[in-house]
Amino acid sequence: MAELEVRDLSFRYGAKQALDRVSFALPEATFCALLGPNGAGKSTLVSLLTRLLVSPEGQVVVAGHDMARAPRRALAHLGVVFQQPTLDLNLTVRQNMRYFAALHGLPRKGLDGRIDAALDRLGMAERAGEKAADLNGGHRRRMELARALLHRPRVLLLDEPTVGLDAAARAAIVGHVHDLARDGLCVLWTTHLTDEVRDGDHLLVLHQGRILADGRTRDIRGEMPLSDWFLSRTEVVA
């Protein structure tokens, strides 16, 4: 069964068609890269997947729950790392995590242990008492990831999560999320950077609001480097 399924999803901003009948299905233990140039419709798709926007056309199903009919259950199974920082810089790492836990209705009993475990997975356990303002960019992103995993979602959505990070921090976070997918999580990773996509990943290419390609990266790019394949398809069409 698909953990994340999108069926015939369309969206318009007035006259502009931002998404046009987008469909895909992702099973568990999948790392799916959603690759698209700027303006392809990635942000709109992320907003629809997280119910920041609602479309009258199409369907989003998270862990078997329809986002339109059962938004609470669907959102409860979805972890999101937004492109924009969500941390309150005045609060400590632990206070930020507690705030998020409450937003998701996690019980207070055993919460600290859960927070410690989530931070530990990301190598952040010793920073629990530090103010978010004192963390560097890489650590803040890792904390965002730990936050998104705190309620143990079945689907993890990351919206260009490496923006502004240096090469080492980028590589670390890409590697870690691949590990999470290998351990069973269904991951949708949006990006416009081809070097974040591995050959074995599931690849969705979004261009001008439509899915241009859907399959295994190696099969899609053929003999061409992914960056060349991507440029040839998106620039020619543009």
Added chain:
Amino acid sequence: MSGLWGVARAIMGREFLRFVHQRERFLAALVRPLVWLLVFAAGFRAALGLSIIPPYQTYITYETYIVPGLCAMVLLFNGMQSSLSLVYDREMGSMRLLLTSPYPRGWLLFCRLFGATLISVLQVYAFLGIAALFDITMPVWGYVAVLPGLILGGLMLGALGLVLSSFIKQLENFAGVMNFVIFPMFFLSSALYPLWKMRESSELLHDICAFNPFTHVVELIRFLLYLQMNWQALAWVVGSTVVLGAVALWAYDPSRALMKRKG
């Protein structure tokens, strides 16, 4: 149910921590009405003669007259401050984090609004305390009786901030919009002068003041401070809160405008 309460506590707790970390905001919120009270009112007390009007039963000083208006001013500025922080939250990701919680969006926004209102009310009491130190006092039980009025007024002005925040695209646009909201609302009200005095100079201005919901927040506070109820003001404030709250819910509906701006 415990989840709803837990999320309310978390959102309000975050508002409170944010307030604690911004001490300058607290000072600014206090200095503003105190300047009006101790400088402006002192200068104008001779110029502005006041007759005995309800809820007052005797002649009062001008300083005493403007205290309720200044309480409402604290609520007004805080409501707008809260709306400013909502626009900031939207530019950052915190608003997205809030709105992707599985709890009902209306409840999340109400908790945010209520948390900000409680902070405002704390500041009003700090202001009333300082005013009392300068011998500008109200009946003792008035300080208790005014609490529901302050909360209601704070909710109304916070809901107005919520509505404005949904229509303001970027932080840069904020100052301009505020000038078109804060100053007209404050000066076209009974905060600084009674409505009958306004009528003496212009019938139209009087009608505008009488139609301004802020006037009714001021009057509700004024009457409650003197242990009386102004039913008309209460009806206006409740009605305005309901209307503004409904507009805010409409504006923050996921199928509508707010997030379409990619904020």
